Amino acid sequence: MIQLLASKPFKILNIKIIVLILIISIFLTLPLWSSEYIISVFVLIFLYMSLGQMWNLLAGYTGLVSLGQQIFIGLGGYSLAVITVLYQLPIALGIIVGGVISILFALIISQPIFKMRGDYFTIGTWIVAECLAVFFSVWTYVRGGLGFNIIAAYKLSTTDIYYMAVAMGLGSIALVYFLLRTKIGLALMAMRDNESAAETLGVELYKTKLKVFLIAAFVTGLTGGLLYLSIAYIQPRASFSITWTVAMVFIVIIGGIGTIEGPILGAFFFILIKQYLYNYPGISMIILGTVAILTILIAPKGIVGTLQERYGFEILSIRRR
Amino acid sequence: MQIIQSLLNGILLGGLYAMVALGMSLVFGIMKLTNIAHGDLIIVATYICMVMAVQFSGNLLLAVLITICFMMLIGFLLQTFLINKVLDKGPEPPLLVTFGISITLSNILLLVFGADARYIPNTLKTINIVNTEHFSISAIYLLNFIVAIVVICTLHYIMKNTFFGRSIRATADDVTTAELMGVNTKRIYSYTMCLAMVISSIAGLLVGMNYTYYPSTGTEYLIYAFGVVVIGGMGNQMGILLGGIILGIAQLMGAYFFGTGYQLLAGYLVLLIILTIRPQGILSKATRR
Numbered sequence: 001m002i003q004l005l006a007s008k009p010f011k012i013l014n015i016k017i018i019v020l021i022l023i024i025s026i027f028l029t030l031p032l033w034s035s036e037y038i039i040s041v042f043v044l045i046f047l048y049m050s051l052g053q054m055w056n057l058l059a060g061y062t063g064l065v066s067l068g069q070q071i072f073i074g075l076g077g078y079s080l081a082v083i084t085v086l087y088q089l090p091i092a093l094g095i096i097v098g099g100v101i102s103i104l105f106a107l108i109i110s111q112p113i114f115k116m117r118g119d120y121f122t123i124g125t126w127i128v129a130e131c132l133a134v135f136f137s138v139w140t141y142v143r144g145g146l147g148f149n150i151i152a153a154y155k156l157s158t159t160d161i162y163y164m165a166v167a168m169g170l171g172s173i174a175l176v177y178f179l180l181r182t183k184i185g186l187a188l189m190a191m192r193d194n195e196s197a198a199e200t201l202g203v204e205l206y207k208t209k210l211k212v213f214l215i216a217a218f219v220t221g222l223t224g225g226l227l228y229l230s231i232a233y234i235q236p237r238a239s240f241s242i243t244w245t246v247a248m249v250f251i252v253i254i255g256g257i258g259t260i261e262g263p264i265l266g267a268f269f270f271i272l273i274k275q276y277l278y279n280y281p282g283i284s285m286i287i288l289g290t291v292a293i294l295t296i297l298i299a300p301k302g303i304v305g306t307l308q309e310r311y312g313f314e315i316l317s318i319r320r321r
Numbered sequence: 322m323q324i325i326q327s328l329l330n331g332i333l334l335g336g337l338y339a340m341v342a343l344g345m346s347l348v349f350g351i352m353k354l355t356n357i358a359h360g361d362l363i364i365v366a367t368y369i370c371m372v373m374a375v376q377f378s379g380n381l382l383l384a385v386l387i388t389i390c391f392m393m394l395i396g397f398l399l400q401t402f403l404i405n406k407v408l409d410k411g412p413e414p415p416l417l418v419t420f421g422i423s424i425t426l427s428n429i430l431l432l433v434f435g436a437d438a439r440y441i442p443n444t445l446k447t448i449n450i451v452n453t454e455h456f457s458i459s460a461i462y463l464l465n466f467i468v469a470i471v472v473i474c475t476l477h478y479i480m481k482n483t484f485f486g487r488s489i490r491a492t493a494d495d496v497t498t499a500e501l502m503g504v505n506t507k508r509i510y511s512y513t514m515c516l517a518m519v520i521s522s523i524a525g526l527l528v529g530m531n532y533t534y535y536p537s538t539g540t541e542y543l544i545y546a547f548g549v550v551v552i553g554g555m556g557n558q559m560g561i562l563l564g565g566i567i568l569g570i571a572q573l574m575g576a577y578f579f580g581t582g583y584q585l586l587a588g589y590l591v592l593l594i595i596l597t598i599r600p601q602g603i604l605s606k607a608t609r610r
Contacts, residue, residue, distance in 0.1 A: 059413065065412075065413055065416060067420075112593060112594075112596070112597035115597055116596055116597075118412055119355035119412070119416065120551070120596065122355070122416060123355065123544070123547045124593065124596055126544065127544055127547075127548070127589050127592055127593055127596075128593065130540075130541075130544060130585075130589055131586060131589045131590065131593070134582075134583075134585045134586045134589070135586055137582070138580075138582035138583065138586075242540060246420075246424055249417065249420060253417060257413075282428045282429075282431045282432040283428075283432065285424055285425075285428040286425050286428045286429060286432070288424070289421045289422070289424040289425030289428065290421070290425060292417070292421040292424075293403060293418055293421040293422065293425070296407060296414050296417055296418050296421070297403065297406055297407065297418070300407075300410065300414060
């Protein structure tokens with residue numbers, strides 16, 4: 001027994017688990033010992049982490065480079081607004097409805113959008129998002145360009161929103177981690193390496209891609225609801241804005257595309273730059289744009305990918321043992 | 322007879338959209354690159370044109386010539402030092418690099434010029450060339466159309482009849498063989514981008530003369546350009562004109578039947594429908610890549 005505990009793989013596993021528990025407990029107790037401002041920064045970090053994980057799942061693992069993920073943020077935010085403002089129903093319902101509507105909308109648009117390949121898919125998703133932005137600006141049911149003040153959100157404290165954000169951020173990591181170790185994950189990796197070979201061996205390309213697209217839509221929709229809980233004001237041009245996807249792209253590229261740790265690190269990096277340059281929004285975008293271009297040119301695998309290549313470690317391995 | 326007017330304006334507006342898309346079609350057809358920064362590059366040209374027009378007290382011809390020089394330099398530098406480095410690294414890196422360029426450019430414009438709507442002042446907007454009781458033709462719309470046809474014919478001539486055009490087409494057809502024949506393909510890509518920038522500068526001037534614009538307008542024109550390229554098929558200059566006209570008519574018919582709020586939406590929906598039914602373009606016979 002002692003020998004087993006002292007054996008090398010078990011030790012590493014032990015240390016990993018202890019560190020993981022330590023980190024999680026730090027985040028869970030954060031509201032007890034830090035300021036309101038720090039908490040609100042961490043709300044953003046966790047929510048953007050979830051967005052980054054989902055974009056990474058699409059672009060990094062499935063090869064679906066979508067520039068239309070803001071569709072689901074807008075739908076999630078608007079579901080929350082309509083449910084809580086127009087019908088005076090509870091917030092939790094609004095957020096869940098946001099996720100469900102996102103998944104339904106993703107299912108509807110998947111029919112035409114999956115006929116497009118590569119660059120066509122990328123721009124096609126963007127056109128859908130622009131369509132929604134224009135449509136919501138003229139749709140009187142959601143008050144057109146006026147938008148909503150999400151009054152219900154004022155009743156929540158930052159701590160409440162923080163715990164929801166933590167659940168969302170850590171939940172998305174766990175989801176991607178376990179998803180990639182299932183049969184879908186194996187199929188995705190086979191597809192990434194050689195699409196036609198995978199198809200020959202019985203991987204259903206369309207079904208696998210669709211499943212991933214729907215999962216990403218659902219989680220992005222939920223995260224969108226939570227984001228608008230902390231923003232508390234929704235308006236079509238901002239909610240369906242490409243800026244959301246810009247953030248996801250930067251988080252994933254800078255952190256490391258095709259790794260689970262990448263978006264975690266990327267989200268920290270992104271929010272810190274954003275907060276540091278809060279008073280100069282234009283400059284922060286220029287810096288992020290330049291950093292992203294340089295990352296692709298110099299270290300195309302991002303921070304985490306480059307470190308992994310050099311030192312050969314993996315914190316969250318998705319390999320099957 | 323409002324519908325005849327709308328139809329006519331749609332056709333003439335198609336000239337503007339063809340101009341916006343032509344540079345993108347060139348880059349798309351030759352480098353197989355979807356340049357996400359294309360719309361923003363056009364708007365950069367529009368802003369440079371505006372500044373130059375003020376400098377030269379409203380002489381737009383001189384302004385656009387200077388803009389062309391600036392834009393060729395910008396295009397050459399971007400292509401040589403950024404895009405060429407990632408072109409052979411798979412499909413995602415070039416897409417993401419141009420996306421980064423797009424975000425950076427639009428935010429530099431925001432920083433320098435502010436978020437206010439701008440407009441290149443010109444007298445053509447208020448003049449009607451033809452004026453009957455059923456319809457009228459505005460001078461600026463006619464200018465769009467004529468410029469588009471002239472530029473498309475010139476481009477067609479260059480591509481078919483000059484050594485430069487032949488080496489571009491050779492590179493587009495088969496990179497390896499072109500290199501074996503002594504064509505420096507990376508250099509050709511840089512020149513192609515310069516050529517695309519010349520066209521985009523003229524498109525930028527037209528955009529500024531027709532409509533107001535902001536630093537973030539680039540997105541809108543990128544989507545038009547992409548749509549027109551998709552409708553028309555790649556590397557097909559006549560197809561681009563047809564694509565522009567279809568988009569123009571779709572927008573103005575949307576506005577006519579459902580109100581001006583639906584003008585953009587109608588255009589986008591037609592694009593999505595065509596993208597779904599015929600992803601390889603209306604005129605193109607080639608298989609999808």
